[in-house]
Amino acid sequence: MTTVEICVSDVPTALVAEAAGADRLELCADLGQGGTTPSLGTVEVALRTLRTAALRVMIRPRGGDFRVSEIERQVMLADIAAIRDLPNPHGLAVGVVVGALTPDHNLDLAVLRHLIEAAGPLPVTVHKAFDEVGDQLAAIEEVIDLGADAVLTSGAAHTALAGAARIAALRQRAGDHVRVIAAGGIRSHNVRQVVAATGAREVHLRAPVRRDGREATDGDEVSRLVAAARGR
Numbered sequence: 001m002t003t004v005e006i007c008v009s010d011v012p013t014a015l016v017a018e019a020a021g022a023d024r025l026e027l028c029a030d031l032g033q034g035g036t037t038p039s040l041g042t043v044e045v046a047l048r049t050l051r052t053a054a055l056r057v058m059i060r061p062r063g064g065d066f067r068v069s070e071i072e073r074q075v076m077l078a079d080i081a082a083i084r085d086l087p088n089p090h091g092l093a094v095g096v097v098v099g100a101l102t103p104d105h106n107l108d109l110a111v112l113r114h115l116i117e118a119a120g121p122l123p124v125t126v127h128k129a130f131d132e133v134g135d136q137l138a139a140i141e142e143v144i145d146l147g148a149d150a151v152l153t154s155g156a157a158h159t160a161l162a163g164a165a166r167i168a169a170l171r172q173r174a175g176d177h178v179r180v181i182a183a184g185g186i187r188s189h190n191v192r193q194v195v196a197a198t199g200a201r202e203v204h205l206r207a208p209v210r211r212d213g214r215e216a217t218d219g220d221e222v223s224r225l226v227a228a229a230r231g232r
Contacts, residue, residue, distance in 0.1 A: 002195055002229040003202040005056070005181065007035065008221055011045050013217035015054070018208070020222035024054040026097060026125075026204065028228050031215070033063025034128070035097075040086070047088050054093035056125055057083055059115070066101040066129035068111045073100075080118045095122045095149065099129030107133060107142050117144055123149035128183065131156045140170050144177040152204055154184030161190065164197035171199050177207035195229065205228065 004016035005024040006017040014025050027046055028035030035058045043057055061075045066078070080096055088094060098115045100108035107130075116124050126148050133139040136156060143151050153170060155163020160182040172181045182200035191203060207225070 002191075004199070004200060004222075004226050004229055005204040006217065007031065007204065007206045008217055008232055010038075011044035011049060011217070014046050014050060014053070014055075016217045016219045017222050018050055020219040022053055024056060024093075025050070026056045026058060028058040028060075030063060031206065034060075034064060036060045037075060037076075040082055042077075043083055044086050045092070046088055047092060048155065049092070051090055052092075056095045056097050056123075057196075058127070059083075060097075060099070060127070065199045066099050066132065067103060068100040068108060073111055073114065076115055077118045080115065082120060084120065093123075095119070095124060095158045097125045097127050097152070099127040099207055101129050101132060105132050105134060107139055109142060112148075113148055116148060117122075125150040125152055125181070127152050128154070136166065136170060137173055140173050140178065144174065147180060150179035150181055151200075152183050154182070155198075157184065159185030160194045160200075160219070161185065161197060163192070165199040167200060184232075186225075188221055189230050190201075191225055191229050192231075 003023045006022040007026045008014040008030050015184050027038050029038045030036040059076050060071045096140040100111035102108050130153050154160050155166030157163030181202040181204050183204040186203050186205040206223040208215050
């Protein structure tokens with residue numbers, strides 16, 4: 001079965017995505033910047049109100065590039081520690097999403113190692129900073145060595161379909177050591193094509209819609225995508 005992860009920006013959109021059948025949610029702030037760390041209050045209320053969907057929390061102190069300064073590293077470590085300490089009354093599967101690059105666009109292994117160690121038992125996804133790495137096949141080996149749980153990628157292309165061959169190669173290289181989540185331009189009308197072309201068992205997407213002058217999650221599109229991904 002294909003796992004569907006929906007990127008959401010607040011608790012109301014998270015609840016819409018969960019009700020529409022999403023398996024997992026990535027909770028971020030500032031999606032216009034590619035996602036940053038949500039407030040601790042947002043995470044706490046999400047944990048209190050969600051019932052079934054797994055939750056991944058973005059740990060990224062700012063938008064822009066993916067280089068991480070020493071102060072930013074400390075902020076990220078503090079955010080991870082705070083999330084670990086939050087009550088999880090419904091026993092949701094909670095994890096964090098991180099990324100860090102060196103100036104020459106390689107994975108910043110020192111920073112990532114600290115973040116993954118800080119996460120402890122929480123599963124860690126390496127976010128789409130991975131798509132800025134030059135040698136992704138070598139980088140997936142580094143992700144495995146770091147002990148991350150998953151990596152999010154469009155195969156360094158604009159969409160998952162355009163990067164399908166690379167995603168398939170990454171999945172083959174990763175084997176059962178790390179999960180490769182396909183992302184980029186995935187919608188209900190093409191999710192089956194993405195899964196067939198990449199072999200991906202997990203897909204990640206936003207399902208945005210404008211309501212009352214603000215962005216929300218399109219529950220109908222999530223429902224259609226979940227049905228398509230599961231062959232219904």
